[in-house]
Amino acid sequence: MSFVWNPRHTVQLSLATHAAAAVGVIAAPAEWPLALGAVGANHLLLSVAGMLPRSTLLGANLNRLPESARQRRQVALTIDDGPDPEVTPRVLDLLDAAGARATFFCIGRRARQAPALCREIVARGHRVENHGDSHSWAFATFGPRRIRADIAAAQATLADITGQEPQFFRPTAGLRNPLLDPALRKLGLRLASWTHRSLDSLLGDPQRVYRRLQRHLAAGDILLMHDGYAARTPRDVAVIIEVLPRLLQTLRDEDLRPVTLAAAVA
Secondary structure: OOOOOOOOOHHHHHHHHHHHHHHHHHOOOOHHHHHHHHHHHHHHHHHHHHHOOOOOOEEEEOOOOOOHHHHHHEEEEEEEEEOOOHHHHHHHHHHHHOOOOEEEOOOOOHHOOOOHHHHHHHHHHOEEEOOOOOOOOOOHHHOOHHHHHHHHHHHHHHHHHHOOOOOEEEOOOOOOOOOOHHHHHHHHEEEEEEEEEEOOOOOOOOHHHHHHHHOOOOOOOOOEEEEEOOOOOOOOOOOHHHHHHHHHHHHHHHOOOEEEEHHHHH
């Protein structure tokens, strides 16, 4: 299959800046400080873009469901960093009780530790998507080979365990660099971020987490929660366990249907 990468204007500008700086230094060596400054400013722009998880400056990024899904009153619950042997089964039970479907962005190495749990996620009608193999906090600094190897390793693991090829990828904390977009295109994956971020991996207060998800909640939203590395409440319960029932009730009250990302964009 042929591969064609069509970089965004931000990346095209970066390539042009580097080329112009190189030509400028060759033509006028004394002007190297200007060339260095231009390249430095360009790298700063790319770094800022990579630290904005919902940004589309570095490539396509699904941060909200398409119009067709909004018309169907659909939202997407996305749950990151699992599978977790303690938390994930309880999340699945809560989703079952509400008749809701969710998308689990699973870490490859954690999936290999709990393959039966990944299969159970799929058996209950949900989707498992790619959250990288290492879940490294340095992912945004990886070079092209390491980016592709990390994503491909998780892709192979998750497809082998579940029998389904993941369609979407989400990097650690949503952070990335310009090399991610061509890697995803080669692997046939789409970048997916979110509309509402709960911060339930940091905040141990269920009320604050719920408010972050409920505020301006609307059809087409993509909600981010965590079953893996979840923050704990003062009662030592994963925050998602206390927030999810209330959130699911709110979705019912607002006539919003939780579906998988794959179903929403099909």
